[in-house]
Amino acid sequence: MSEGSILRPYGDTTGDGMVQLSFTLPVAHSKVAEGAAAQLANKMGIDPALVVHAQPMGPGFTFFVVYGRVNHLVDLDKVEVVERDYPLLSPKEVNLAIRSGLRRRLVVVGGCIGTDAHTVGIDAILNIKGFAGEKGLEYYREIKVVNLGAQVSVPRLVxxxxxxxxxxxxVSQVVTQRDAHVHNTQEMSAAFREAYPSDRRPLMVVGGPRFDETMASQLGVDRVFSRGTTPGEVASYLTHRLVESRRTA
Ligand code: B12
Structure with a gap:
């Protein structure tokens, strides 16, 4: 149901407040375990809570899917997101802007830091084959790409x-266990701030599926990109920050 900016979830009928939720409890599958799952859902504001799926996950663990009704409303006016604040450019426009603005190729160095070996995301942005029908940054004549791949240490990146x-x-960070993506990014940003005078340091961009795009300042970086990012968005952002903004300044 939508009343202006107020929304309620929708499952079977409009505005019924139905949601679906999945989680694992460290308990062997039993009726008590299913009751525990319903209790947790109740405590999360789901009432009634129907355990629609319970699957043993090895000894001592059960995976649950719960379907039920929440009474909460969401207010679209109070949602905070990072909107794109730069124009989307075609590869041709990016190349032209760099050539005329920088008068040399724009250099990007990328990779996965820490123990992270999930390179598909950074490759989607950097490799020529690209992502979602868009070519990666290697396709742009005026961008030089140095892709360091997986498990790059911060000193090596610097x-x-x-x-x-x-x-x-x-920089790409996919593994988020124990907030590894946050700690690694903060370590990286501190190392660059130490290694460079503030007006000379490279622009720091991080990406990965579980990053919160509003966290750039907390992470000490210039921009955060999350799931679904396309190479064109990144190329346009780099052009905006490194070419257009400097030209205006
Ligand atoms: C493929 C994969 C692997 C492959 C990776 C191969 C490779 N060369 O990359 C292998 C098998 C090696 C692997 C290993 C592991 N994996 Co794995 N893996 C995945 C999987 C199935 C897909 C990830 C992927 O490729 N996504 C596709 C890309 C295109 O999406 P993306 O990364 O989000 O990138 C996009 C955006 O996020 C953004 N982006 C990403 N990076 C950057 C960087 C910049 C600068 C910018 C601008 C944008 C950007 O742009 C991209 C395009 O839109 C996911 C589950 C899933 N379905 O997501 C698990 C997953 C990521 N893996 C996971 C785990 C736990 C592991 C292991 C720890 C398993 C283990 N116990 O050994 C190991 C860790 C290895 C290591 N040292 O890192 C967990 C992570 C959980 C967590 N929250 O931390 C996941 C979520 C699976 C799960 N549900 O448990 N994995």
């Missing part, structure tokens, strides 16, 4: 950024 005279570093 070293390569220096060697390459990077305009931007692009």
């Amino acid at each position: 070293e390569r950024a220096r060697e390459e005279k990077a305009d931007a570093v692009l």
